[in-house]
Amino acid sequence: MSARLALMIDLERCTGCKSCEAACKQEHRLGPGEYRTKVVWSGGAEPPSLAFLTLACQHCERPACQRACPVNPKAIAKDPVSGVVSVLEDRCTGCGECVIACPYSAMGYDADGHHAVKCDLCRERRAEGLTTACASVCPTRAIGFGRRDELLARATLEGRTPRDNDAFLLGPATIYLERLAPQDAGRRPAAAEGASIEAKAEFPYRVERKNAEADRVVPGGCNICFNCCSTKFHFRGEELVKITGNDDDPLLRGRVCPKSQLTLQLYRSPHRLLFPQKRVGARGEGRFERISWQQALDEIAEKLKQTRKQHGAEALALFIGTRTGMLDYLGYTRLFAQLWGTPNHEGTDPFCASGKNVAYELTQGRIGSGNSYTPEDIGSAQLYLYLGDNQAETRPVYFGMVNDWRLRNRAKMVVVDPRLTVTASKADRWLAIRPGTDMALALAMCQHILVNNLHDARFCAEWAVGFERWRDFILARGYTPEWAEPVTGIAAAEIRRLAEEVAAADGCVIFASRGVNQHTNGTQTNRALMFLAAITGNWGRRGGAFFNMSHGTPIAPNAPKGRRPEISRPRVRRSPTGWTEAMTRGKPYPIKALIACNNPLAQWPGQDAAREAFSALELLVHIELFANETSAYADYVLPAATGIEKGEIGRGNDDRRIVWIDKMIEPPGEAKADGWIWIELGRRLGMGDVLKEDYKDPARFWDEVCIDNELMRGVTQQRLHSVPYRWVRQPVASESAPEIDTLYLAGTSAAGAPPGHRFPTPSGKLEFWTEAMEAKFAALGLSALPEFYAERESLLDLPWVELLDSDADAGVLSPFCRPDTAAARGRIVPPSADGPGARLRAKGFDTELVTGRPPAAHFHSLTHYFWQAQEMWPDLYCQIHPDKAARLGIADGERVRVETAHGAIEAVAWLHAGIRPDAVFVPIGWGERQPYHPWRSVNFLTDKSQRDPVSDQTNLKALLCRVSRAA
């Protein structure tokens, strides 16, 4: 058997996440513009497709690079045994002939060091018996490494076909496994090509290996996204030199996406805020002076006291974005708000997930799916149905696992989404639904199942309270597939087929996410999908679930009752965008001070209103890692610490895993942990007895304050540190209680619920409809029965929900929120030819705008400060169908103007056949003050007033717009 080594890249598994690129640059400490591997995106038109090609040296039998090298003896060598071709950098004079000669363009070049660089299949790692860096992290296990013969034998065993990539008779070693249904790779969009970044690569990039070799490893986790990957932090002395996946984790097994790895560029970023600052210029101007922490906190405390004296405690609002961490949002700031006496404390939930949270609470009694990412549970499903959930790019590692199970078990995958996302590109079928009409699809599927008695009647009878009432409503309303066809744009036959597949599958996991949540009908759509899962028996079983990310973290510490001032006025609105009238006009009561984390002046829907509101504040304190748009408006900017600089838990994630991250390094400059800031500020405001000095130690705060409830009591520091991967799957009621893979199985009682209560609802069953529930909806002018409505701005005249109270009105108390929160009443408005959509269409707004997450390397604005994430995905883009682009005279890569009734921005056109012809997609996360490629936020296009009356969730997924070439 030959000892020839090779990579094997499975095109069916690859999702183009670029984790391999990040790993390669870390391992070889490559700087901006320097590559040994790169993932190329392309898209086909007929049929629409997305394709990803991981390009690295092919280690040819006849390497053109080596033959082109003019140096004698050569500066490129080929190992006669392993066949590995490598550059002898000491001999390379940088002429570039090898770069030109390689027909695969897989030869890299170090433009600063003036020599060729190339993949050598991680020579140093191989010497240690390790696999290549790219293969070690790949979230989808698309990259394999080993002896070429063995890899080929494995592929044959799996019935896979290697692609013939020896176009040039060079004998490449790299094996590419064809897609199961081969597709035309198509064209490479300009927006996906990446860009050169003029950035100085900080340590450990561009440092010699000997100066960056780790001497110790500390397990921890990534604190960025909802995948919440376990990671390992590699140190040389006190210097962080590498971040990898945690291969000791029995679940994730070392898989990580690029984001975890790119945080290596966070801790030494030259863009970090390093010391407290006080505004000296006009708001928005961005002129500040450096001050001490003591001065900053003393002055802020004094101004807060004045605010309370003049306007009441409720005049202070706290917006705690998720960047600050769950411990901060659910712990420190929750206590601070209670001790201060303001109900106006919120995170990003109303922008992302409040609709599904309300739906879960109503139906199941607790937020989040009870299933887990194990082979026995989600891995055993026969059908994966995704609605508005681009999991491949939002939770790449989880998707990698699902995709692997799909292939191993020959399960089906169907994706319902207005655009062909990366997730859709792996599916058996992509159904291009009209944005905002998932509820119609869900109702029609339910109707078809009920009419044809395809439902699990026993489960419905035993475990679904109000099933009959709900069923009768569906049948009476005539929500048939034929009715749904023109609404959704999906053929009735396809709706019937999908419904029958869901009903017949022995385990169907229905995934939903922001595409379903971020609508004014988000709560009801989620409920309709939950009922679809329930009536088909896909609830409380292994391999069957409704899964809307993420699970949330069940910590909710409370200050002692005697220490909580009485709050006399309810929260203005659940959504922070509902606070802007209170800031600008003092209605329904004034909000005069705001302490904000993250970047509301890029993130809040309706940016014009947000900026006007922030300009009217008497005090704006911004706690952040980087200076951004919000900083420019702030009176005080406080530098924060993050991740391993402070110690915290990871994000709430799909799998109920609580991941602990130790503090491992000191923050840069004078930056402080968020907890430290709140405790210090609290001390100045007399909160020191509750927000104790000792709680600056997050581990102590965790054990003593956060986990005192029946779900979390066992997730102690000791237990978290007893496993080398630092996570525990909740609920665990005690330190010795076993973790539970699948909750709510028949015959079990839900954690924290009375015995016999399989589900933690009042009835112990799934609740479709109850009188109490109906009364709650009625308080807002609605019904608990899922009457269909869509968005105000639509290309079709459909029912929509009108808010009867503006944000300036007192509204009514929401029955769906705690603490007491005011809400607007709603009314479902029947479709009419002179509705708001029709009026906008008459003005030329002829396209549906969908916003959402960009590819996997980015997460909101945080990653835009990492040079490599910007190198991968530099520009704000607008995906547009080629036919529409042709009509508008727009070429791929051209600058376009996207305009809604609420504002306008510019972006780079990405011609993508995988999007509804009458829709465009613009991602979130970019901002005007970002260091590498600044663009105006997409939230200049969104509207703060289009919100779900039930959850206060903003519609971010269906707005009418018009697109033109930028002037």
Next chain:
Amino acid sequence: MPFASRDIDDRKLVRMTAAALAAIAAWFALRPWLAPAWREPGSPQLYLTGLAGALLLLVPAAFALSKRGGRSRDPRASFNAHVVCALAGAVLIAVHSGGFLRRPPALLLAAIVVLAALGIWARLAGARRMAATFASKAGTFAAPDAPTRARLRQLIVEKTALLKMLDKDAGEGTFSVTLPHLLRQPRLALAYRRLAREESRLLGTRAAVGAAQAWWRPLHMALAWIFVLGVAIHVLTVTFFAGYVAGGGPITWWHLAAWGTGW
């Protein structure tokens, strides 16, 4: 810097180039005030300056030969020497010109300027293009048409057969013609090189990158050899045709013959 500890980095190269340009500019500016001997290319001072410049400029030529000769222990050091000597040589040649820029030998000075400009462009800007080449070739995995593939296959057969005579121990897949081959078996070496170039052309790799990136180096090398030839002609002329060069004036430099006095 890490990998570049023995590399002349961009900043250093810019500084060295700026220094060379400043030296040339300073000399031209001061020239009217210098003694006549420092203004005449044929004066002993400027003759020796020219000689020194020419010797320095032979270092790059030596680099080109040594890197291909098979005995270069440290090609990067040789490369650095080629840069430093070329810049220093350029300064000396500029001085040697005596400011006579309208005479034929000034073409050599012009060639030095173009050579230096090409080299500096390659280092500062071309390197970025080189780096950006990664994953840039559109047809990376698109198979060539059948005739091209057949010709490629035939070329490999022909090269393999030829190689048995040229270097029987070498493998076709990794072999390329070196200077010793050209010196020992020029006919076979050139024939092999012709086949290799045809293969390269069929692969289309040079055409797949921008013209500047593809051709700066062949141009740089061609110009360098033309320059060396020019220097040789100049040396022969001033040494044997001193009369012609003096144009009826005094011959102030060392020479072997003064042919061409009456031309």
